[in-house]
Each structure stands twice: as C-alpha cells, then as structure tokens.
Amino acid sequence: MNQHFMLDGRSIPFEEGQTILQAAEHAGVFIPHLCYHPEFKPHGSCKLCTVKVNGRHTASCTMRAVAGMSVESDTEEINAERRALTQMLFVEGNHFCPSCEKSGNCQLQATAYHLGMMSPHFDHFFPNRPVDASHPDVLLDFNRCILCSLCVRASRDVDGKNVFALSGRGIGTHLIVNAKSGRLADTDFALSDKAAQVCPVGVILKKRQGFAVPIGERRYDKAPLGEPVDTTEGR
C-alpha cells in the first residue's frame, strides 16, 4: 500500500488492481453507488459512482486507481449530476416509498436522501410492470427494479442457478426469471440463495416479513448512507 492518489484533496492509499471506489471505501471515504457490491465483479451501469479523474468523468467502480491521479468526487457539480441520475431512476420505475416494505432499508432511497433529492424533477413514465407473487417465500415487485443486475450476478456467480437475467433493450430493458411460464415459482430459486439477499431496492422481498422493523429503527433511519453502520445487518 505504498501507492497513493488524491481524492478531493485527500491522499488515498491503494493496492495494485484496486478500483478508485474500492480504495476509497477502504480508506473510509464514501462514493455513492447502486450497482456496485464488494462481493461481485464491478458492473459500471448505474453510473452513480461517477467521479472526475484528471478532469474527465468516469465510473469509479470500474476505473483502476493509478498512482498520482487526481480524483474529484464530493463536489457540488458531481453531486448534482448524481442527483439527476437518481431522479432518472425514480421516474423510470414506480417508486412509491410509503407503500414499499423496503423503505428505510432501501439503498436507492438512502442515496436520494444523501444527495438531497427533494423531488423526482422529471415527468414520470409510470410503466406497467405486474408483480410476481407466485413463489411461496418471495415476492417480486418489478416496479422498483433499477436494473443493477446484482441478483443476476449473485444467482449466476454464487448460486450457480441463473435464475435472473436482463432482457429487452433500451428503456424496455427488464428483469426476467428462468422459467418458460415467466413465474418465479417455476424456477429453482430459494430463499437461501445469495440472489435473495442482494437487491438494493424493493424488488426481491421475503414474504411475511414486511414492515417488521418500526419506523425510526430501520437501517437508514439510524444512520444515513455513507456514515459507518453496523455491517453485520447485511445489505
């Protein structure tokens, strides 16, 4: 760890092969992100973690740290851009926090709080995305999907099942499950799967668990995103 780069004026040590985001997290500096998860190969799709490296925008989750580089992250300009991306995600799907059981534990919501998102700003798309309640233990509510593909990667790389995938293209991109019927009940998905635990938003929900933790005691009620929290809770 004898190499360093500068992040918002602070010297960040890194190991060969580490990305900017990994090195920053290691040094305790928070960079907002949604599709990145330390246990999986970086994906680089949500673009929330975009920083400026030597003046150029780049996703910090996929960009390897290089000694001496100068990185801007927590600036008014970049946070405004991140806020606009978050607003895009909110209007693209149907995110009605008051009726979502992930509320308070949702990374998208916490990111929006962190960035001071007071409104969705853009016109809503209000897409029609039916839910899938077929599985005995898990509900899939596609209305909240942000296409981060963490469940895709978890099911493929950890569970070895390929239960999830993205299909369609462009604004029509959507999550599908591995069954001719298109129903989760007809896949080999199980509650114990890694894929059941990685959703940063409220798509993959354990049944009969909703609203178990009272308001005020949920993960992001206790500490906002970016501040140290008890990591044993899982994501």
Place this chain on the structure above:
Amino acid sequence: MTTTKKLKVATTSLAGCFGCHMSFLDIDERLFTLLEHIEFDRSPLTDIKTVSPDCDIGIIEGGLCNAENVHVLRDFRKNCKILIAIGACAINGGLPAQRNHLSLPTILEEVYHTSPGLSNGLIPNDPELPLPLNQVHPIHEVVEVDYFIPGCPPSGDAIWKVLTDLLAGRKPELGHGLMHYD
C-alpha cells in the same frame, strides 16, 4: 427572522388525504411563532374558498386526479409567488397514482358496473362532479413548482424547517431525520 409585512400563505389538498395538513398542525405551539410572520389565506384552516391574487406562498398537498384538481392548482400557481409541493402525492402522485397502470375505463367499470352489491350500476355523470383524468399526475408535471417537502407525510419539524428557512431567505434543506419519502 425579520418581520415586516406578514406573508400570505394559502394551502390546499388535491388528490391527497389531508395527512400533510394534519402534520402541519404538528408544528404545535410553534404555530404561534409562525403566525407572527404569516397569515393564512385560502386553507382548510380558514375555510376561505378562493386564493387571493397577492399570495406569497401556496402549499399544495396531493396530486392531480381530476379536472377540479387542475383548476385549483392553476389558480394557486397564478396567485402565489412561491409554490410548494408537500408530501408524496403532490411530488410523485403517491398512493392515488398506483392506479396509473390500469386504464380509466377498466377502473370505472370495476367500481360502478361489475363490483358486487351495486344497485343501479351507473357511472355518475352529474355535471357538478369533476371528471377523473386518465392518469394521476404529480403537480410539477402541470405547473412549475418552486420547492418540495417530501414525506408521507413530512413531519411537523420538516415543514417547520422549510418554512423557517424560506422566511429567513435561506435555501430550504432537510438533513438526516427530516428528509424521508415515507
């Protein structure tokens, strides 16, 4: 806070549940402090029916579900210097907007024709009744909105914070604890 002339504040609830207004009352005894700086114009609190043309601040709860909502919103925008959207429904349509994936004819059929227990099964067509829009919209999609207070409802403290920030000429900000969407 400097006091010169009292600011005129109007409030209303469109497609909302008045929960945000209830939360407004949760400002509690600080309402007295507030009333040193503001006076209420059209509002459920005053029962004044029309917005005065010289309002300083308009506060809108609820989204747009029908034609009357649109009329009231336009009236507020026209007469208020600053317009504030308060609560989830005004900001993203909220609970009422969860009908948006269904077509309006399907909804009206279900509610007035096919539901069990209906006596005559007619869709009301009295000209006194406002017609529903095909989808519920948040208010910023129809008029320009200056400030937003998220929450379902936002807490009294959040409302207090935004109003006092505005009265003091600051950009309203909600920090951790006050900023929530639920």
Place this chain on the structure above:
Amino acid sequence: MGLNDMHAEAVAGIVDRVVARYRRDPTCMLQILREVQEACDWIPPEAIDRLQATLGVPRTKIEGVAGFYAFLDLQPRGRYRVLFSDNITDRMQGSKALMDRLCHSLWIERGKVSEDGLVSVAQTACTGMCDQGPALLVNGLAIPALSEQRIDAIAELIRGKVPLGDWPPEFFRVEDHIRRPDVLLGCTMAPGDALRAARARAPDEGLMASNMRSWREGLPTGLGGPIAVLDEIKRANLRGRGGAGFTTGLKWEACRNAPLKAGQQRIVVCNADEGEPGTFKDRVLLSVQADLVFEGMTVAAYAIGATRGFLYLRGEYRYLLDRLNAVLARRRQANLLGANILGIHGADFDIEIHVGAGAYVCGEESALIESLEGKRGTPRNRPPFPVTNGYLDQPTIVNNVETFAAAALIALNGGDWYAAMGTRHSAGTKVLSVAGDCVRPGVYEYPFGVSVRQVLADCGATDTQAVQVSGPSGICVAENEFDRIIGFEDIPTAGAFTVFDRRRDMFQVARNYVHFFQHESCGFCTPCRVGTSLLRNLMDKLHKGAGSPYDFAEIEKLNHLLQAMSHCGLGHTACNPVLDTIAKFRPAYERRMMQRDFTPAFDLDRALAEARQMTGRDDAGAHLSTETGGQA
C-alpha cells in the same frame, strides 16, 4: 398451416439442424437464433425449450439475447414482417405516406399483427438505402426504391401469400451508384496480389532481425513479410475509417504484441455493422470490392499473426450474405484463406461471417465483440481494450470495412504511395455516402481534404442549408462552413454525408435523430437508457407546441448529463444533433417555443377524453383548456 403455429416437434427439428450447423457452440447463439427466426418466422417458446436442452444454456440467457435484438421476435409478428426504414432521408422521400398506404391496403394498424397472423408493418432504423429510398425490409430482405406502384404490388403479393422467393427479383435489386471512384472503388487488383506483395516485402530492420522477432512472437516465420507489412501500414499513416480515426498501425502492433495464453489465438474482426443513419458506403464496398476487404483482413492477420477472422455484417445487409460466402469459398479454393496461405508455412487464417440482428450499438467495437460471442450487444468496460482482451478474451483487432480495403492497397503499393494521397494529417481517400437533397446520390471517393462545397457541387446539390456529416453522431455543417474540409484535422467522418436544402426543417431532422438514439440505446447505463427517452419526450413536446424556455434549459441539462455520464459513444453523442441545430439553426427552435411559461407535456383536455366517453358528458366542465403557459 402457417409457420407461426408449427408444433413443438417441427420446431425442435429446425432447432436441431441449426444447432448442429453451428457445432452446438453457445457462442454462436445470435446466429442460431437468427436462423431459427428465419425458419420459424419468430422464436417460439418451444424453440427456446429445445435450445436450452441442446446447448445446455439457461433459458434466461437465451431470452436475454433474443430480447435485445430488434429483428428477433419472441412474439409472432406475422408470416410477412414489413419494416419501413425510418431515416430522415426516407421521410424526405415520402416513406410515411407509403407506409400508411400499405397499412390501409392491408387493413392493418401500424405496429400490430393482422388478425389472421399474416402480416405486420412497423418501422426500423436507417437500412442503408438512403441513395435509393424510401426502403423497407420484408423478413429481413431489403426492398429499395419504393413507389406507390411498388407498394400496391407488395400488398397484392402479401394478400396472395406469395412466397418471398417468388416475388419479382427486381424488387430486391440494390444499385451501387458509384459516382466518383478513386483508388478503392476503382481498384482492379487480382485477388491475392496484395498478399503476394506483402510476402515479398523486405522489412526495414533487415530480414534476419525481422524473422527472429516473428519467431519469438510465435508469428509465421521464414519471411520478413509480417513486420514489413506493419511498417508499411504505419508509414501510410492509415487511420480507422469507422469514425474515431485511431491509428491502424498502432492498433495492429498492440494486438501483435499482446501475449497469448495457452490455447488462445489472435483475432481479426471486420466491422460491417454499418448502422449510422445516412451511411451505406460499406454496403457498396462489400458489393463491388469484397475481395479487397477480405484480402485486407488476411493482410492484417498475416501482419499480427492472427488465425481467425470474422466479418460482422449488419442484419439489414443479410441479402449480401450468400454472395460474400461465395467469395470466401472462392478464396479458400485459391489458397488465399485456410492453412499455409500462398504456401507460407504457418500462415493459417479463415473468415466466418456473423450477421447482426438490428442493433446499432453493436457498431461499437466492444459491443460488437459481445455480439460475436453470442451475447447481448452491451459495450464493455474499458480498459482492458480488445487488442489485449477481445473475442473470448483473446487479442483482437476490430477495423472498419474501408480500413481493411485500404490496408490491402497499402500492402500492394506501399505506405509512401498511400501517404502521398490526401492531406498531411489524413492520408489516403475517404468514401462518402451522399444522400438527401441532391441530384446524384451515391458513393463518392475523394482524397482527404475535399471541401464540403466541392462534394455538394459534384452531387448536384442546390439551395443547400446544411449537411449532416458522419450521421447523427457526427456534426451538422451550416452554409457558412461549407469551405471546411473532410479530414481528421477538420471534419472527421465515418462516411455519411446527408444534404438538406432550404425546404427542410432542421428541428425535424434533429428530432428524427433523437428518436433514433432513443430506439438504439442498449439500456445498460442509467444516463443513456433514461436520458435518451427524456430527450425524445422533450423534442416531442416542442414539436407539439408545448415548449417553453423551461424545456430548453432541460434539453441543455440532459445534453450535459448524457455527454458526461454515459457508458459509451452512443450516449455521448446522442445530443450532438440537438446541440448543433440549436447552435446553428436557432430559429427552427424558437418557432417552437410557443409558450412563455412552463406548459405540461401532455394534453390535459385529452386526458379527460376517456372519462367523457364513459360518462357521456360534453359540458364545459368536462373540458380543460390546454394552454397554461401563455402564448409567447
């Protein structure tokens, strides 16, 4: 019995035949799906069942790939699937009226399948027939030069259920329209001559040194050719013709120097996914100079020590496939492909053609490689770059059709010969696809440095107000810039040169391009996936007369976000047409700034129409005035 309702057994038979032809190789997924679609008219669930079983690939993966490509259908779309090309040039030539005429004649609604499951009519992105439009694709085959008579005849053929093979062959005839040939288009080289010249060429550093280096690097030995060819390419100062203009010699050298892991080989890919609206010069090059292109690929393989090659042909040019395969077969016969090419020991190289299926983003080299591997065409995170980690993680070069053709000529005539053409910074010639408002649309090959004004004069354009150079992701050149030149130092281009005279509304041109990017966004990254849709909605809002200064500010904000945050060039350039036309044709926008203040994007009165219908009301209270912003 229509193919649409073939039963599972028949489908399984088709799938098995296709899968066997592709050696049960899952990396050929896109080719397999494309052929299944050709045989079945769509990709029925039974086909996916069978693919899952025979390829051992999960259903999610198959549906994920099939769902990505516009020409693959997971729902039946009829026995005749008609797609009208929707480039701005097609529109200028009257495509919309012709599409309506066909829909009317067949009694169908655009985008829907006829009730008897016979036919569907919809739109697709530019099909590369701009010089002979309007054009359409029927079951993937191009029909250019549409007229009312031709449309009526097509309607008759469809109604009569005449098999495509029995349609009049002249319907499918595509003209080359070569208006100005130069060294590439006019080349009369005999196949193999460039390779023979390459073999004979002595390297700068001396034969021995070169051979030692080739041997160390595991390249064909015994001759100085490979390194000498690379030297000539560098000396020619050849730069990529796909638009970005990367120095070809450096790319080839980086690939040649990339280490090979056990079992790996180097790969040469020809990017013939010519999707930029307004460009069609690769179509012509592949029609008249296919040998030169394949020879260039083989020269590249020889120079970098590659043993496997692909030509990725855009789906819209499917009609060229059999002809190109015939050229490849002839070249194999002549020992210009295969093992020990021209008797050079170890010079082994062959070329397969992969056909795309309607995805512009696959023109981006890393997305193209993903597609070649049988996946969704999503651009990769870079670095690493394809020269070290390309096709199946192997060192790969991807070059444009025209680049390979030029490389063959350089191998034949030498780098100095080539560098003497064009300008100091832009060596050689450039083939332009000229279309739009001009008398002689077609392909024009010029030495670099030709002015926009010269091209306009040559193609017979008059009263021109703008030229879109290099398509929507290029730049819009206004009249006061017509003395600018085509070249990397001024106006770089992938080849499109679309002319607009003063009758044209440049706002509608930009709006058409914005719709194109929205349709072609791959959906991987947030800014492009959502941002292109938001931008489209804003342009449509202006078009409808609901635009105000607020929307202008929004467009500018989106432009910035897309440029700064997008994952690949598609998102970065999606705003170019808007930015350019705002800067240069501002009145076209100001005419649309109908409102002084913010106005909703949707029509409030129309939003009450369903309720009016359900209640039977039409009183004043059952309506909403639409204007709120006040007329500007």
